[in-house]
Amino acid sequence: MKGRRPTSGLPRAEGDATPRRDNPLGATTGRRSRVRAWPAANSRERAAVRQRIEMDALQQGVRYRRMFVAMLGVIIVVSSMIVLLGTVGLFAETRSRPLTPAERDQYQQEEIARRWQAWPSTGVFPEEVKYLGLDRAQQYARRIGIAPETECAKGVDAAVAGVLQSHGCVSMLRATYTDQTASFVITVGVAVLKDEESRVSATEELTQDDRVGVLPVAFPGTVTERFGPQQRQRTGWVGAGPYIVFSTAGYADGRTRAAIPPEEILHSELWPAAKSVGNQIAYFLADPPKVPPCTQGNVC
Template identity: 40%
Template sequence: MVVALVVSFGYVALGVVSVTGAVRVLTRDPTAAELRRAADVEVARRWESWPSGRIFPERLTYRPGDGEEYEYATRSGIAPETACEASLEPKAAEVLLRHGCRAVLRATYADQLEGVVVTVGVVVFPDQHAAYRARGALSSSPTVLRASAFPGTPAALFNDAARQRGSAERGGPYLVLTTAGQSDGRPAAAVTKGRPQDLFGFVPQLGHTIAQTLATRSLPDCGDRDWEC
């Protein structure tokens, strides 16, 4: 009986210690490392959790040249399809799928003068390491991303044959691609060498803005109702 009582008291003491430890873990503030991990998870989910209009704002600012005033690129539309194969050239799709491409979100913008149109594509990867490796394996050719036209807008005539300039930039678990051409739909092969060199100078700026917006971490705030700690 004495042995049984000792064992019973031991189990009770162990249970009290376990419960006390669990309460401390559940009620303590999160560590800095835990906050960073939660922020990374939130960034990786933005392509699904954010409204499309937040990923692709109606207007994006850019500077057409050094010292010039800022202008606005206006969104013509957001493409409904998100499959990697449908949004990328076959060779590019093969490369990015190999690195874990999950989806490609696309929208097309027209510059303020409506002479240049730009399709911006957000390629989604499982994490930033996969996106980094994909960026290293992919060229920034203007023919990587498929053009997306929208009837009744300045981008109505923009098709794959009209692609003349492109860019690529990684932001967190995303790879943001751009492809641009002239709004009259003229084929790239028909463009003369007399084309102004800075005609497409603003194109990477649009991709950069979207990449930075998607990748900027927002550390959890336990006092904010949008977060649960």
């Protein structure tokens, strides 16, 4: 009909080879184009690649394992050597062996230095102490009492206290004795220094004034009850190890030093007896102990 455009969707006549305009590829309308897929990869090649990857990973793991085993072996060897050397050194150090001269001296010094604490007070101040009386007759001083342990400055005169404190005095021990006839009263004081070197330094500074030294200790109800600082007739000291052993003596009847005229001579037995008692106690404290020959006793 006039005025109507031909419809492009009408079927073509059989044998019409002219392609339709609205399909530039020439495909039939309503039919899907078929695209041919790429051929799949070869399964053998894929297996070979996978096998190579697995082998590389396995070889790397083997290398890591060998490195770890080698490092572990080195650590074990080094540790074993350290343990072995330590065991040998410990055995060499702890096995019994003869003491060296230095070790023998150290053993003696340590043993002497701890006696004032290790011994009972009756060990430091025995009940009886020998001394030589007139005509060198052997006699015994008898202990009356032992004073409580005190500070060094409280057991001596001020002039002596300053020296002891400046050299590290640790403690003061005191006890009072009478001679065999109970005519004299003797107080012995043991000043404990830190070590023997401190004691030597302290004694170099002590005054030679025989009016000062250890303060007397009196015990009420005994022959010593009137023994005080004014009754001291003479004082002295002797060094022994880390100890300074002071002695002072007076008459049991309470006579003061000022009461005795200068021309009157002290009893000839008073000071020798006091000095002998102090020296005996110093000897007990500083007597060198028996040293074992070996580090673990008598068997090396």
